[in-house]
Amino acid sequence: MASVAQENYGTSSTSARLKLYSYWRSSCSWRVRIALNLKGLPYEYKAVNLVQGEQLSEEFTKLNPVQFVPTLVDGDIIISDSLAILLYLEDKFPEHPLFPDELHLKAISLQAAALIGSTIQPLQNLSILNLVEEKxxxxxxxxxxxxxxxxxxxxxxxxxxxxxxxxxxxxxxTLADIFLVPQIYGAKRFNADMSKFPTLNRINQALAELPEFQAALPERQPDAKL
Known part of the structure; x- marks a missing residue:
């Protein structure tokens, strides 16, 4: 697994120990990269090549028995699953919040993120697609x-x-934006008809202009294979 210091938007020494185990095209890892950038938190990028099966290695399995990315290491704390990581970052580093203050809008943001994270994205995981192709x-x-x-x-x-x-x-x-951008990238990979979704396209175009989102793009990661 490769390691490299990632470009960031913060200088806080309290967060310099953060390590993110990531794969360049993993939408779940991408979410965390966006959040780290939005919060200005520097981190060390630890590449895990899913195609070569590095997630199955003994070294990585000790960190994450589920053998998925992302995994965040903060000193002695190890957190897996993108939503758990994002909520941890939100609680520990409340600057640049990922939720609206208004309770109803906070619930809507979480609802949108959950719709992507629970209903859409898991069905395009590499392990699922390999099984679908096999069967x-x-x-x-x-x-x-x-x-x-x-x-x-x-x-x-x-x-x-x-x-x-x-x-x-x-x-x-908000959290909804963090989940949306990687999933639209995935939608295009699988030839989904995005003309049906003008609101999602408009939001995605606005987010694409932000440097924190640009820095998190798959092709800008040190392990990118283009």
């Missing part, structure tokens, strides 16, 4: 995630159309 063939490897992406985005478009401002929930960057 159903190569055509279903693409059709399977495309179906669930478009179904989930239909619900998300309806939700955010009511609450979006400049970003997903009003004009403040």
């Amino acid at each position: 159903l063939g190569s055509e279903e490897r693409l059709a399977w995630p495309k179906h669930f992406i478009e179904k989930g985005f239909t619900a998300l478009e309806k939700l955010l159309k009511e609450y979006a401002g400049k970003y997903s929930v009003g004009d403040q960057l």
Whole structure:
């Protein structure tokens, strides 16, 4: 597993010990990279090559028995699962919050993130796609995630159309935005028809202009294979 100090937007010595085990094209890892950038937290990037099976190594399994990325190491604290990591960062580093102050809007932001994290993204994990291809063939490897992406985005478009401002929930960057950008990238990979989702496209274009989101892009990671 490769290690490199990642570009960041902060200089806080309290967070210099953060280590992020990541894979360049993992949407879950991407979420955490965005959050770290938004909060200005420096971190060490520890690349885990999922294609080569490095997540199955004894070294990584000791950190994360589920053998997924991302994994965040903060001193003696080890946290897996992107949502758990994001909530940990939000509690420990409350500057540049990832949730609106208003309770209802906070719930909407979490609802949007959960819709992506629970309903859409898990069905396009590499292990799932490999199993689909093994059982159903190569055509279903693409059709399977495309179906669930478009179904989930239909619900998300309806939700955010009511609450979006400049970003997903009003004009403040929130957890919903952090989940949305990587999933739209995934939608394009699987040829989802994004013309059906004008609200999501508009939000994604606004987020694409922000340097914190740009720095988290897959192609800008040290382990990128383009």
